Amino acid sequence: MKISLSTCQKAVKSIDKYSLYVPKSGVFPQGFKAGSLASGVKKNGNLDLGIILNTNKSRPSTAAAVFTTNKFKAAPVLLSKKVLDISGGEGVDAIVVNSGCANAVTGDVGLQDAKQMVGVVNKKIGSENATLVMSTGVIGQRLQMAKISSGIDQIFDADKFGDDHESWLNLAKSICTTDTFPKLITSKFKLPSGTEYTLTGMAKGAGMICPNMATLLGFIVTDLPIKSNALQSMLSSAVTRSFNCISVDGDMSTNDTICMLANGAVDTAVVDVTSPEYEQIKDQVTSFAQRLAQLVVRDGEGATKFVTVNVKNALNFADARVMAEAISNSMLVKTALYGQDANWGRILCAIGYAKLGDVASLDQSKINVSFVSTDGSEPRELKLIVDGVPQLDVDEERASQILSLPDLEVLVDLGTGKEECQFWTCDLTQEYVTINGDYRS
Template identity: 75%
Template sequence: MRATKCILQSASKTLDKYALFVPKTGVFPKGYEVASLASGVKKNNALDLGIIRNVNKSRKSSAAAVFTTNRFKAAPVQFSRKVLDATSGEGIDAIVVNSGCANAVTGELGLQDAGKVATQVNELIGEKNSTLLMSTGVIGQRLQMDKITGGIQTLFGQNKFSSDFDSWLKLAKSICTTDTFPKLISAKFSLSDGTEYTLVGISKGAGMICPNMATLLGFIVTDLPIKSSALQTMLTGAVTRSFNCISVDGDMSTNDTICMLANGAVDTPVIDESSSDFKKVSSQVTEFSKQLAQLVVRDGEGATKFVTVNVKNSAEFKDARTIAETIANSMLVKSALYGQDANWGRILCAIGYSKLGNYESLDESKINVSFIATDNSTPRELKLIANGVPQLDIDESRASEILSLSDLEVLVDLGTGSEDCQFWTCDLSHEYVTINGDYRS
């Protein structure tokens, strides 16, 4: 009976997430088409292969990417880095994504398989060195090349490409593994002169989520003309404050990739580092990336809570980030959040063992720690530590109310400077173990 109840509750949470976080409509950048299908790599006829291609030829496209720092980099990561190095990020017109097989720790044969997939797409779009690859799924297995190459041929041969909402949503689904919902967002933005452009973002991830780079796959696509070096600067900055500020379980994958394409379909001057709109667009890309990254945490395997760890007033940003990351990755903190236990000592302990570069950021006599409620009830802030002194009259019932919320915030005010960092994490539940105990089966 208990197992049945757990399955029903999990299914209900999935439906809730679908309703809350999966869009019904979208706006999409000019000059891109996408397609996806079930190649047979995944069971139950699930979508597992997708392609996005640039069809705008009025300007040369630009690309940028941030990859995993895991030493065992998967074949698609190694291959895509070589393509970007060889082209300086110019003329990238396609991204191939597949799920069900990570093509990681597959040696030279895995690299050859990646090269064959890219060559096939390059030939079909009539370009050289124009395709990036992303793979996700089980590590240590080679791609089922007959299914992948056959699927690619079908997508092009039967012209399955489209730019409508349904096609973009299917593309988002094709990259899912343990995700309970596809992650797709889109929005229009304006330059200073009123010129409109569009961003669309797709990501996947629910487990093996830890920063540097966050353990996930994703891409952001725009129709703005952006110089490749400027695009890389924008993306790196955005990832630092978004995808590198999320954590589910502290594990880092072999396949992490976030890339960005800009095809220049909007008729406006090319944006580079010296352009008056460079900072504005960079800020817009960062805020957009935060929204996309947060969806990964909201879909954390077995998660019941979305938690913002907000570290304020640090002497240095990197120290604020280190403290926020340490709290977010603490298994004891995450377990206490799941159990709705106001054990602030675990938070303080995590702060204390953070590997700080500058200990001037941490002064025990100035630190303040609070729980912040996200509902409309009061008091919204429950102070746990004030200027380094634990509060003896903590309202335990109010603490339990805050910790029962699906969204909440842990606020740490260091009081030593003006730098802030927000990190997004989730709790650790029994279901996480269940999901990962039989992942391969």
Template identity: 50%
Template structure:
């Protein structure tokens, strides 16, 4: 009598162990060489190992420096987490006092410098000031923004970082190799450096834009503009001339529709920061928010930010699926966004996606748990749910006008076995607003990575 249950339990444990030992698919194909001519002019960048991380073969210090005579326009969006890390507080202070100007960004990985008290604040200021001295021979008002990522609650080996900043001063470059080294300095549990560059036109002038992002876990950002209030870090720099207020407006718009619309595990970091610099090195008049070309720039920045943000989700810790969650025909954009967020962070939904199980009931349960604005209510008889493949074949409706469809389980399994697919929820309500979120599945590998993150 005891052998049956015992054998079943042993088999179950064996299955779990085997699943946990399997690795997420390689993401190496997501990082490719970029023509050096696509990177913005007027920047010097680089990355190196200074000793924050034990492994001397990996970068843990990065610098992005505007080499123009005058400070660049700067904008940022920061975490709303109550336990804001020291570099977040310092960068906010610099941007506020400078009215949106900065000359450089310094980043370290391996230690978040978060919840580190008075010493953490001293260390963050020291990183900013040391970069100013090393790069610009300046001891005036600090003009270098600071980012840190890694373990929370540990202080930085600040002497090693400051020595690394000084050593980096004469070792920066502007080609792809230099940008790649800088991108590697942002990484913690990331499996590849997230680096993107492109050209764009405003009128008759061609400009360039480059961006770096990091993040694979503790990803569910909620970032606001630069106001007093494992990690997502990112920067976007351009050689276009953009006024600080216009740059902040464009960045806020872009972040709301990109980095604030992704989730790996539903946890908001203490360090989330996205910074934009515009140094005007490519020439042309300074763009303001009232210029006709501003809308074009804003859309370019948004599309660029979406591309970077999606790379973060694709590199989600242990992720095997990249999932677009679309909510359509909601009363307001905010309603659609909140519902998409709820679906994207549901552990039940995410584990079903990992198991390639079209359990649409979990999608509906998440949808129905979100209160709508202005007292509106969902008419359950008008709701539709579908799974949409990325290979161009037909979508699979599983709920039509509130009535369950007879689901072809083999077809459902086929769609959910793809690396990319979409979950679509159509509320059928007046207002016609829609929003998208990008998320991933939740696997055994995610548990393994985060179970021993500090060890």
């Protein structure tokens, strides 16, 4: 028997996501500090302005970024791209970010406002082309520059920077909009040489989340010394398999930016693409980015379920990804998941219209589709289609049990190759409509 939607909604609302997903402590990279305050841009008086600052001057810092592919790129995106182009990704020591206003579709005046934000920070740290800028919030409105410029001055002049957990957590809070919890993760890694380094990551996003990317801001900082070309290669690869593999609602924003800074505070050889540790570090950055990206989906606006869409045994990664993306973005699949309806036809439909690079990746006589439980109960895998044949004796009660779980997996085995892609998505609920129906108010 299916659980009623009202019962499901009540159960989900009782979950304290803040307690579940917000760490109470962490480890943070050497030589970085975080500062934030409430500038007054947000109507509710919450933190809305933050700065990440590199204080290590023993080596030049490096930076890399991946930006939205939306044609209407916001002013902060355009300016940050220009800073990276001019600097070559070297000597970038700060990131300044505001929430409450996206500074998007604001024309030349918006670009001047973004330049002013960067200019104030550059003056404080005494360096040109040293700051990246990001904004998030309502599109089509100008920044309140008097408040933001004054806020930047206060963060520096009152030394509101810190390198402790509270400072980093407050920075994560300062970039939130419709998020229900700040997204902050930290990890320490060890290389075969014995060298230890740290990654700290923050992200914001709960709606307008779609691959390539969405209303999504994210930062990853590390104390390893990494050349700019190697850092860009690592980040691009990591984003392909993390932030570009998440979907909440299929909408792509104007402001999406994921950036990474490396300040070289760890005393070790500079990492390049030819370094023996390069592949290991790239894999560690990728798994770290996946953890951070998954938090965005767990905070999907109105979502009641976290769903892993696993497409495996494809001819190539690109085809596995495009099919996983089609399933994850399907409104019909997402509403069926919310309603706990084992309607596998919607999954097949999404696979069927996916734009494959190689049609041989999909052989209808080899495809297998299953629901997979994550709570340890048996049978763990419920087969819906086996070698292209629908199973007429599907246990509907077991299907409803799996679909009632807050975490579950949709498994698609194509049987045509060896490549695999995982996407992370959520269901689509009535609450999503409520949140976005009155967003500007």
